Amino acid sequence: SQQGEEDPQALSIQEGENATMNCSYKTSINNLQWYRQNSGRGLVHLILIRSNEREKHSGRLRVTLDTSKKSSSLLITASRAADTASYFCATETSGGTSYGKLTFGQGTILTVHP
Amino acid sequence: GAGVSQSPSNKVTEKGKDVELRCDPISGHTALYWYRQSLGQGLEFLIYFQGNSAPDKSGLPSDRFSAERTGGSVSTLTIQRTQQEDSAVYLCASSLQGLAGRMTQYFGPGTRLLVL
Numbered sequence: 001s002q003q004g005e006e007d008p009q010a011l012s013i014q015e016g017e018n019a020t021m022n023c024s025y026k027t028s029i030n031n032l033q034w035y036r037q038n039s040g041r042g043l044v045h046l047i048l049i050r051s052n053e054r055e056k057h058s059g060r061l062r063v064t065l066d067t068s069k070k071s072s073s074l075l076i077t078a079s080r081a082a083d084t085a086s087y088f089c090a091t092e093t094s095g096g097t098s099y100g101k102l103t104f105g106q107g108t109i110l111t112v113h114p
Numbered sequence: 115g116a117g118v119s120q121s122p123s124n125k126v127t128e129k130g131k132d133v134e135l136r137c138d139p140i141s142g143h144t145a146l147y148w149y150r151q152s153l154g155q156g157l158e159f160l161i162y163f164q165g166n167s168a169p170d171k172s173g174l175p176s177d178r179f180s181a182e183r184t185g186g187s188v189s190t191l192t193i194q195r196t197q198q199e200d201s202a203v204y205l206c207a208s209s210l211q212g213l214a215g216r217m218t219q220y221f222g223p224g225t226r227l228l229v230l
Contacts (some may be wrong), residue, residue, distance in 0.1 A: 043157075
Protein backbone atom coordinates (compact mmCIF):
# COMPACT_ATOMS: atom_id res chain seq x y z
CA SER A 1 0.00 0.00 0.00
CA GLN A 2 1.04 3.61 -0.39
CA GLN A 3 3.30 5.00 2.30
CA GLY A 4 1.45 8.27 2.35
CA GLU A 5 -2.26 8.50 2.65
CA GLU A 6 -3.89 11.85 2.30
CA ASP A 7 -7.21 13.21 3.28
CA PRO A 8 -9.43 14.54 2.13
CA GLN A 9 -9.23 13.10 -1.36
CA ALA A 10 -10.94 16.23 -2.63
CA LEU A 11 -11.49 19.66 -1.11
CA SER A 12 -13.63 22.46 -2.49
CA ILE A 13 -13.51 25.93 -0.94
CA GLN A 14 -14.15 29.58 -1.72
CA GLU A 15 -11.41 32.07 -2.42
CA GLY A 16 -10.11 33.61 0.78
CA GLU A 17 -10.80 30.54 2.89
CA ASN A 18 -8.06 28.37 4.35
CA ALA A 19 -7.40 24.87 3.04
CA THR A 20 -6.03 22.09 5.21
CA MET A 21 -4.78 18.79 3.85
CA ASN A 22 -3.50 15.91 5.92
CA CYS A 23 -1.01 13.15 5.25
CA SER A 24 -0.30 10.01 7.23
CA TYR A 25 2.56 7.60 6.74
CA LYS A 26 3.71 4.30 8.13
CA THR A 27 7.48 4.14 8.48
CA SER A 28 10.21 6.27 10.06
CA ILE A 29 11.23 9.10 7.80
CA ASN A 30 14.13 11.46 7.13
CA ASN A 31 11.84 14.15 5.83
CA LEU A 32 8.41 14.81 4.41
CA GLN A 33 7.81 16.95 1.37
CA TRP A 34 4.74 18.53 -0.19
CA TYR A 35 4.35 18.90 -3.94
CA ARG A 36 1.78 20.54 -6.13
CA GLN A 37 0.65 19.26 -9.53
CA ASN A 38 -1.34 21.10 -12.15
CA SER A 39 -3.17 19.36 -14.96
CA GLY A 40 -1.66 15.92 -14.31
CA ARG A 41 1.80 16.95 -15.46
CA GLY A 42 5.01 17.89 -13.66
CA LEU A 43 5.17 18.32 -9.92
CA VAL A 44 6.42 21.45 -8.22
CA HIS A 45 8.14 21.22 -4.88
CA LEU A 46 6.48 23.37 -2.22
CA ILE A 47 8.15 22.69 1.09
CA LEU A 48 10.33 20.15 2.90
CA ILE A 49 10.14 19.50 6.63
CA ARG A 50 12.77 17.39 8.34
CA SER A 51 11.96 14.75 10.90
CA ASN A 52 13.36 16.88 13.72
CA GLU A 53 11.19 19.86 12.80
CA ARG A 54 7.62 20.38 13.93
CA GLU A 55 6.46 23.32 11.88
CA LYS A 56 7.60 25.24 8.85
CA HIS A 57 6.28 28.27 6.99
CA SER A 58 6.69 29.45 3.43
CA GLY A 59 4.56 32.38 2.34
CA ARG A 60 0.92 31.33 2.68
CA LEU A 61 1.93 27.73 3.37
CA ARG A 62 2.25 26.22 6.81
CA VAL A 63 3.34 22.63 7.30
CA THR A 64 3.29 20.70 10.54
CA LEU A 65 4.83 17.35 11.29
CA ASP A 66 4.00 15.03 14.17
CA THR A 67 6.36 12.08 14.05
CA SER A 68 4.69 10.43 17.04
CA LYS A 69 1.47 10.23 15.08
CA LYS A 70 3.24 9.80 11.74
CA SER A 71 1.21 12.60 10.24
CA SER A 72 1.63 15.95 8.58
CA SER A 73 -0.68 18.75 7.54
CA LEU A 74 -0.45 21.40 4.87
CA LEU A 75 -2.35 24.63 5.46
CA ILE A 76 -2.84 27.13 2.68
CA THR A 77 -4.11 30.42 4.05
CA ALA A 78 -6.17 33.00 2.17
CA SER A 79 -6.60 30.66 -0.79
CA ARG A 80 -6.77 31.88 -4.36
CA ALA A 81 -8.30 30.39 -7.48
CA ALA A 82 -4.75 29.84 -8.74
CA ASP A 83 -4.15 27.42 -5.85
CA THR A 84 -6.46 24.94 -7.57
CA ALA A 85 -4.31 21.83 -8.11
CA SER A 86 -3.52 18.40 -6.73
CA TYR A 87 -1.32 18.33 -3.66
CA PHE A 88 0.86 15.36 -2.76
CA CYS A 89 2.86 14.52 0.30
CA ALA A 90 6.00 12.46 -0.17
CA THR A 91 8.15 10.77 2.43
CA GLU A 92 11.78 9.78 2.36
CA THR A 93 12.12 6.67 4.47
CA SER A 94 14.95 6.53 6.99
CA GLY A 95 17.08 3.55 7.86
CA GLY A 96 18.84 1.12 5.61
CA THR A 97 20.30 2.59 2.45
CA SER A 98 18.74 6.01 2.13
CA TYR A 99 18.70 6.86 -1.52
CA GLY A 100 16.45 9.87 -1.37
CA LYS A 101 13.69 7.75 -2.81
CA LEU A 102 10.34 9.39 -2.24
CA THR A 103 7.09 7.58 -1.66
CA PHE A 104 4.07 9.61 -2.69
CA GLY A 105 0.55 9.64 -1.36
CA GLN A 106 -2.53 9.55 -3.56
CA GLY A 107 -2.98 13.29 -3.33
CA THR A 108 -5.69 15.79 -2.46
CA ILE A 109 -7.50 17.58 -5.26
CA LEU A 110 -8.07 21.17 -4.18
CA THR A 111 -10.56 23.37 -5.99
CA VAL A 112 -10.76 27.04 -5.05
CA HIS A 113 -13.82 28.80 -6.39
CA PRO A 114 -13.52 32.52 -7.26
CA GLY B 115 18.41 27.93 -15.93
CA ALA B 116 16.81 25.06 -17.77
CA GLY B 117 14.73 22.62 -15.81
CA VAL B 118 14.21 18.92 -16.34
CA SER B 119 13.00 18.21 -19.85
CA GLN B 120 11.30 15.12 -21.19
CA SER B 121 10.46 13.91 -24.64
CA PRO B 122 8.17 13.19 -26.25
CA SER B 123 5.39 15.08 -24.49
CA ASN B 124 2.85 12.59 -25.73
CA LYS B 125 3.22 9.16 -27.24
CA VAL B 126 0.53 6.95 -28.73
CA THR B 127 1.56 3.44 -29.59
CA GLU B 128 0.02 0.11 -30.45
CA LYS B 129 0.02 -2.78 -28.05
CA GLY B 130 3.12 -4.88 -28.49
CA LYS B 131 5.37 -2.11 -29.75
CA ASP B 132 8.45 -0.84 -27.91
CA VAL B 133 8.72 2.77 -26.75
CA GLU B 134 11.59 4.94 -25.51
CA LEU B 135 11.09 7.89 -23.23
CA ARG B 136 13.85 10.43 -22.71
CA CYS B 137 14.79 12.59 -19.74
CA ASP B 138 17.32 15.42 -19.64
CA PRO B 139 18.02 16.28 -16.01
CA ILE B 140 19.15 19.62 -14.67
CA SER B 141 22.85 20.10 -15.37
CA GLY B 142 24.95 19.06 -12.42
CA HIS B 143 22.27 16.96 -10.77
CA THR B 144 23.73 13.58 -9.93
CA ALA B 145 20.50 11.84 -8.99
CA LEU B 146 17.78 10.95 -11.48
CA TYR B 147 14.44 9.27 -10.82
CA TRP B 148 11.64 7.83 -12.94
CA TYR B 149 8.06 7.67 -11.69
CA ARG B 150 4.79 6.54 -13.22
CA GLN B 151 1.43 8.12 -12.56
CA SER B 152 -1.73 6.43 -13.64
CA LEU B 153 -4.91 8.45 -14.11
CA GLY B 154 -6.01 10.00 -10.84
CA GLN B 155 -3.36 8.17 -8.85
CA GLY B 156 -0.27 9.10 -6.90
CA LEU B 157 3.24 8.58 -8.15
CA GLU B 158 4.76 5.14 -8.35
CA PHE B 159 8.55 4.95 -8.06
CA LEU B 160 10.21 3.05 -10.91
CA ILE B 161 13.98 3.47 -10.86
CA TYR B 162 16.70 5.66 -9.40
CA PHE B 163 20.20 6.53 -10.63
CA GLN B 164 22.85 8.12 -8.43
CA GLY B 165 26.20 8.94 -9.98
CA ASN B 166 28.11 5.82 -10.97
CA SER B 167 26.37 3.58 -8.45
CA ALA B 168 24.26 0.66 -9.52
CA PRO B 169 20.69 1.88 -10.11
CA ASP B 170 17.89 1.05 -7.72
CA LYS B 171 15.49 -0.85 -9.98
CA SER B 172 13.21 -2.03 -7.23
CA GLY B 173 10.18 -0.20 -8.60
CA LEU B 174 10.21 -1.53 -12.14
CA PRO B 175 6.92 -3.43 -12.58
CA SER B 176 8.19 -6.08 -14.97
CA ASP B 177 11.18 -7.12 -17.05
CA ARG B 178 9.64 -5.30 -19.99
CA PHE B 179 10.80 -2.09 -18.33
CA SER B 180 14.41 -0.98 -18.40
CA ALA B 181 16.31 2.26 -18.09
CA GLU B 182 19.77 3.52 -18.65
CA ARG B 183 21.62 6.69 -17.96
CA THR B 184 24.47 7.54 -20.28
CA GLY B 185 27.39 9.62 -19.12
CA GLY B 186 25.66 10.41 -15.86
CA SER B 187 23.26 12.74 -17.62
CA VAL B 188 20.50 11.83 -20.08
CA SER B 189 18.32 8.85 -19.22
CA THR B 190 16.13 6.67 -21.40
CA LEU B 191 13.26 4.56 -20.08
CA THR B 192 12.38 1.72 -22.45
CA ILE B 193 9.17 -0.26 -22.35
CA GLN B 194 9.17 -3.37 -24.52
CA ARG B 195 6.07 -5.07 -25.87
CA THR B 196 3.81 -2.39 -24.44
CA GLN B 197 0.52 -3.34 -22.84
CA GLN B 198 -2.58 -1.22 -22.34
CA GLU B 199 -1.95 -1.09 -18.59
CA ASP B 200 1.33 0.72 -19.34
CA SER B 201 -0.72 3.78 -20.30
CA ALA B 202 0.21 6.50 -17.82
CA VAL B 203 2.21 9.68 -17.40
CA TYR B 204 5.89 8.93 -16.93
CA LEU B 205 7.66 11.55 -14.86
CA CYS B 206 11.37 12.11 -14.48
CA ALA B 207 12.98 14.05 -11.64
CA SER B 208 16.51 15.02 -10.73
CA SER B 209 18.20 16.28 -7.62
CA LEU B 210 21.65 17.32 -6.52
CA GLN B 211 22.17 14.12 -4.59
CA GLY B 212 20.11 11.21 -3.46
CA LEU B 213 22.16 9.48 -0.82
CA ALA B 214 20.98 10.46 2.66
CA GLY B 215 18.41 12.54 0.87
CA ARG B 216 17.00 15.81 2.11
CA MET B 217 17.30 17.15 -1.38
CA THR B 218 14.46 18.59 -3.39
CA GLN B 219 13.50 16.68 -6.49
CA TYR B 220 12.79 18.76 -9.58
CA PHE B 221 10.28 17.20 -11.94
CA GLY B 222 9.98 17.32 -15.69
CA PRO B 223 6.63 17.87 -17.41
CA GLY B 224 6.20 14.16 -18.06
CA THR B 225 5.48 11.99 -21.06
CA ARG B 226 1.88 10.92 -21.50
CA LEU B 227 1.86 7.41 -22.92
CA LEU B 228 -1.23 5.86 -24.44
CA VAL B 229 -1.15 2.25 -25.53
CA LEU B 230 -4.00 1.32 -27.85
